Amino acid sequence: MRKTSIAVLLACSLVIALAQTQKESARPAANVKVGDLAPDFTLVDQNGQPHSLHDYRGKKSVALAFYLWAFSPN
Amino acid sequence: MRTFQQSLAKLEAADTQVLGVSMDNPYVNKAFAEQNGVTFPLLSDFGGTVSREYGIYKEYDKFNRKIPAARRTTYLIDTNGKVVEMQVDADAVDPTKTVTACERRKVKG
Numbered sequence: 337m338r339k340t341s342i343a344v345l346l347a348c349s350l351v352i353a354l355a356q357t358q359k360e361s362a363r364p365a366a367n368v369k370v371g372d373l374a375p376d377f378t379l380v381d382q383n384g385q386p387h388s389l390h391d392y393r394g395k396k397s398v399a400l401a402f403y404l405w406a407f408s409p410n
Numbered sequence: 411m412r413t414f415q416q417s418l419a420k421l422e423a424a425d426t427q428v429l430g431v432s433m434d435n436p437y438v439n440k441a442f443a444e445q446n447g448v449t450f451p452l453l454s455d456f457g458g459t460v461s462r463e464y465g466i467y468k469e470y471d472k473f474n475r476k477i478p479a480a481r482r483t484t485y486l487i488d489t490n491g492k493v494v495e496m497q498v499d500a501d502a503v504d505p506t507k508t509v510t511a512c513e514r515r516k517v518k519g
Contacts, residue, residue, distance in 0.1 A: 367466065368485065371493065372492070374491055379454055392489070394489050396489065397488050397515065398487040400487060402484070404479040
């Protein structure tokens with residue numbers, strides 16, 4: 337009985353430890369900073385049209401404005 | 411986004427494309443754009459993949475729940491795809507700095 341509970345305890349701590357390491361690695365490596373190449377993306381707009389960052393390469397600058405939620409103030 | 415709409419003519423005159431991004435779905439963004447007269451693209455980063463890649467994925471306490479959203483950040487990206495200016499949080503609400511940076515770059519270029 338005692339052996340079993342110790343084994344269960346060990347198994348649990350192993351699972352928790354594994355989950356922790358996974359959490360760590362899922363975190364973004366570093367924030368995009370001034371001077372960095374902006375990561376490319378393709379996203380759909382409010383009319384279902386796709387837009388890619390590379391579409392604007394060599395043509396226009398892009399002001400990429402992230403906002404919290406639609407209808408949030410400002 | 412309203413503040414960007416107000417500065418849109420200036421930004422476009424400086425050869426700058428404005429793109430808004432949030433984790434809302436396109437239908438919510440459509441309603442939001444219509445109600446606020448937003449004419450530039452509002453992109454849907456549903457699930458937050460792009461926000462994570464830029465390192466601005468956050469969780470906000472709202473309605474006693476954790477709600478994921480992108481931190482309010484504006485990146486000015488030049489024609490080579492490089493980040494040349496960046497404003498975060500309160501600074502990112504008012505696009506004046508972004509407008510000034512665009513106009514300055516336009517004069518230089």
